[in-house]
Amino acid sequence: MTMMSLSWSLVSIANKKQQQIRRFKITIHRLFGFAFLCSISFFLFSPKIPRSPNYHQFADMRNLLGVPNTLNVITNFPFLVVGVLGLILALEGGFFTISSQAEISTWILFYAGILGVAFGSVYYHMKPDNNRVLWDTLPMMVAYSSLFSSLVVERIGQRIGLGCMCALLFAAFTCIVYERIYDDIRLCLMFQLILPLAIAAVAYMYPSNYTHSTYWFSSIGIYLLAKLEAVSDKKLYRANNYVISGHSLEHVCLALIPFLLSVMLICRERKFKRLGDLKDQL
Template identity: 60%
Template sequence: MVWMVNQQIARVKRSHIWGGAFLCLLFLMLATPKIPLSSHHHLFADMRNFFGVPNTLNVITIFPFLIVGVIGFVLCFQGSFFNISFQGEIWGWALFYAGIAAVAFGSAYYHLKPDDDRVMWDTLPTMIAFSSLFSGFLVERVGMRIGLSCLIALVSVAFLSMDYARTFNDFRLCMTFQLIPCIAIPGLTLLFPPKYTHSKYWLYAAGVHLVAKFEAVADRKIYRANHYIISGHSLEHLCSAMVPILLTVMLMYRNTKFQRLGDYRDRP
C-alpha cells in the first residue's frame, strides 16, 4: 500500500518538480549578473609550498577523496557491504564513487598550478559526482527509471555547463549545479518517502556540503582566525570529503523499508 501511494504522489508531483527546477534556473540566469572567471579566483589564502609541492595543503587535503572514492567503488560490486536493490542503483553509485576518486586527481592537478585551463579538471568531476548522487537519491525516493533517466540528463547538463562556462566565461551554471544537493535533496525529502532506512544521512550530507561551501567563501577569514595554520579552502576539502563518508555509512547500514510499484516493473 505504501509504494502504491508513493507512486501516485510521484506521478502528480514529477512534472511540478521539473517545471519548478526550470523556472528557478531561468530566474537565476536572468536575475543574477555574469560570473566570469578571473585571476583572482585562483589566488587562495594559503599558497605555501612544503617539500617542493606548490600549494601543499590545498593539494594534500584532496587525498581523502581518493581513498573514499576507490573504497566505495570497490564495495559497490562486492554485494555484501552495501544494501543496493537493483543493478541500476549499483551503476549509479559506482559512478558517484568514480567521480569522487576523479575529484582527487582533477583537483590536485588544478591546485598544483591554478589557472583557467586547469580549473575544468577540478570542476567537472565534482559535477559528475553530484549528477550520480542526485540520481541515486531519485532512485530511492521516486523510482529507478526516473532516477537513471535523470543520471543521463544531469551528466549531459554537467558537460554542457562546463562548455558554456569556457565559451562565455560565465560560471553561473556550474555554481548553480553544485548547489543542487543543498536545495533539492532537503526539499524532495519532504515530498517523497524513503525506500530505505537511515535516510537522514542524506540531510547530514547536504548540511555538510553547505558548510564546506561557507568555508570556501570564508577562505581568508578562516586562515587569519586560526593564525595561518589552515585555510578555509583546505578545510572545505576535508569537510566535503565527509559527504561520501556519510553516504557510505548510510549504504552500509540501511535496510529496505518497502518496494515501489515501479521497482517491481524495473526488476530484470
C-alpha cells in the first residue's frame, strides 16, 4: 500500500508539473504576442526617445573627501558585499538550497550581475553621462534576466528556464547596442519595465517547490519602493533636510533584494522530496 501510495503521489506530481508547463507555454505565447504588438505599436506611434541630459542631474551632487557624487557612489557598497558573498556561496554549492545545475547557473549569473551593478554604478556616478550609463544599465538587465530565469527553472522546468536565460541575455545586449547606435532608450525602457512585471506574474501564478516563497513578494515590494524613491529623488532630499537623496535610498533598497533572496536560499527547504529520499524512508 505504501509503494502504491508513493507511486500515485509521484504520478500526481508529474501530472501537475506537465500541466504547469502547458499553462506556461500558453501564457508565454500570449505574453510574447501581446509584448510584440505593444512593441510594434510603441515604435510606430512614438518618436525616438534619446536619453535626456537631465537624467544625469541627480539631487545630491556633493563632493565629500574628493569623491564626486559621494553618497550616490558609496551607497553601491552593499551591492559589492552581497554580490561577492552570494557568488561565493552559489559557487560553493552546499550552503544554498539549490536542487539542480540549471538553478546554480542562473543564481551564479544573478550574483555576477549584482557584482557588476556595484562596479558599473560606481563608475557611472563618478562622472554621470551617456557614455558611462550603459555600464550601470547592462548589469541590472543581466540581473533581471537571470532572476526571471531562476524562477522559471524552479517552478516550470530546467530547459525552459535556461532557454529564457539565453534569450533574455541576448535581448539585454541587443537593447544596449540599439541605444548606443541610435541614441534611443525605448527598448531599454520596455525591458526594464516588462521583466520585473513578468517576475511578479510567474511568482504569483506558479507554486514553488520550496518553502519561504514569500521572500519573492517581499522583494517585489522593495523594488516598487525603490522605484518610488528614485522618482522622488529631489523631494526626499529636501524632506530629510538634505541628508540623503532619493536616488541614494534607491541604491540601499535595491541592495536589500539580493540580500533577502540570499536569506531565502539559505532558509528554504524542498516541499516535495525526491524519489530516492522517499524510498530510503520506506
